[in-house]
Amino acid sequence: MKTYRDYDDLPKIKLPYGQEVSISDSTIRDGAQMPGIVVRSHHKVKIYEYLHRIGIEKLETFVYNERDRKAISLMQDMGYEFPEITGWARANPADIDMVLDVDGIEETGILMSVSDPHIFDKMGLPSREAAEEKYLEALQYAVDHGLRTRAHIEDMTRADNYNFVFPLIEKIIDIDPECTIRICDTIGYGVPFTGVDEPYGIPTIVRYLKEKINVKNIETHCHDDFGLAVPNSLAGYWHGANWSNVTFLGIGERSGNAEMEKLLLFLKRRIEGFDKYNLDCVAEFSRYMEKEIGIRIPRNKSVIGNNVFAHESGIHTAGVIKNPFTYEPYPPEIVGGKRNFLVGDSSGIEVLRFKVQETLNELMDVNIEIEKNDKRLRSIQADIQKLYNEDKRVSCISDEEILGYVKKYFMFNPMVRKEMHRDEDGEKEVKSEATPGIKPRMHDTID
The missing domain is CATH 3.20.20.70 (Aldolase class I)
Known part of the structure; x- marks a missing residue:
């Protein structure tokens, strides 16, 4: 078979x-x-x-x-x-x-x-x-x-x-x-x-x-x-x-x-x-032609368009995150391209989770996994959907905006809950418990 x-x-x-x-x-x-x-x-x-x-x-x-x-x-x-x-x-x-x-x-x-x-x-x-x-x-x-x-x-x-x-x-x-x-x-x-x-x-x-x-x-x-x-x-x-x-x-x-x-x-x-x-300079070549000679390249142009490796819709992004072969006909590096996940009106929770998790990892310099049922993640999703539902938005959510949502819902809402009490000898003991919905990976430490 x-x-x-x-x-x-x-x-x-x-x-x-x-x-x-x-x-x-x-x-x-x-x-x-x-x-x-x-x-x-x-x-x-x-x-x-x-x-x-x-x-x-x-x-x-x-x-x-x-x-x-x-x-x-x-x-x-x-x-x-x-x-x-x-x-x-x-x-x-x-x-x-x-x-x-x-x-x-x-x-x-x-x-x-x-x-x-x-x-x-x-x-x-x-x-x-x-x-x-x-x-x-x-x-x-x-x-x-x-x-x-x-x-x-x-x-x-x-x-x-x-x-x-x-x-x-x-x-x-x-x-x-x-x-x-x-x-x-x-x-x-x-x-x-x-x-x-x-x-x-x-x-x-x-x-x-x-x-x-x-x-x-x-x-x-x-x-x-x-x-x-x-x-x-x-x-x-x-x-x-x-x-x-x-x-x-x-x-x-x-x-x-x-x-x-x-x-x-x-x-x-x-x-x-x-x-x-050798095609690994093709994307670079196209950017040169666009910048220096003024060739306008459509976003959806095969091989070198900005959307060739961009994913927004829920089904597509979920598939690519799990296995790029699902919806990508060839790896981006073949032509010197880069995979890009976008959050838009057709995006599901999986791509939003990926983007928020990626932003947190860069912001905190640790590797963290966020569960799909995390209330803060769902709050970000609700805010974004509200923009589209009220016709206030006609474009994708930028990485800078994702960063703003992460700071609002994650950085100002402590990721680690600390409990303090005295032990039998009267010394202060601190116990930490990760906030529900966040899984630190085995090799990571949360301060």
Whole structure:
């Protein structure tokens, strides 16, 4: 009989193809294009440091202006082997020359827009054939100058793949068999479901590239306009892709990109054999992005929101106090988080007892257990419920307020009752008895 009472009891999932998968980051390239924020050179360097601590394999960056090149130089000065710093270029020799001018960059992405709106309306090209010629010439130029390449197949999930894109990719692989083909779900139209044909079906596209064209390196780059960026990235891995391009917190244009932290957590905790990523700085990383760059993080955002390990309702808090596995999908320390119990309108006596006991222990520097039927505890509960019943309160009770209740009901109401009388020899004898409802632990002393 199987029993699942601890995190280690739960089985992990195996990738069907069993391939090694990796992550490339676009936080300081695509992510920096998020409207309303400015990612400066020192921000980029700090982001690079966090990515190194996590273990991300590659990072892509622009090289167009002095700020970009300054950040690259500062990152290179740190001497890290990973993430590998890679370039990004439009499909023309002039852009590729800018990448070549930066010492130390050995790989570049090349933008290849493949949907008709991009070819005809955005770029003003006369035909698909003209676009293909432009892209292949740029790729050949990069290869001839010694660069490894990634072909960014932009807007592939709104393109004519069978008649245009797949034949183009075959020619790309003829030029550079090691080229990473990036499936760009530019407007978020991709879906992770099997049985959905192109242009939308990520599983269909990945399998066609892998099985029909024999592409060695397949990468997804998914946008979140329909909320499917992470599911589509996972679907890519599930059907044979070996790379996913993401941003931290999912920042980027419009609704943003696939969120790195979600993908990392799923790989580390749910998929067999992915211990290479270190997530214990993720919470710290998110606080940096919020404070220094101004990214607003919803309280209920997966992995890094303030409420991820916060518990208020009676049933949940009672369960977590007894065994965190009851209502927490993974331990807080995995992502550098901290468990937090809150007292609010839905809280029961168990969480209040926990908070009062915790406050007393800190206040008196002793370990004390309070019984649930302690009259003072019930008095605090009544006071708090009165606030909510009379609609005087719309938020949780703060730790400072709990401290005030503890002082009112416990510190001004002696915890130890002292009885004094004389013994047979006339000497004064003192006997102490703990107040009902409080149990000092065996190793503690109450003065």
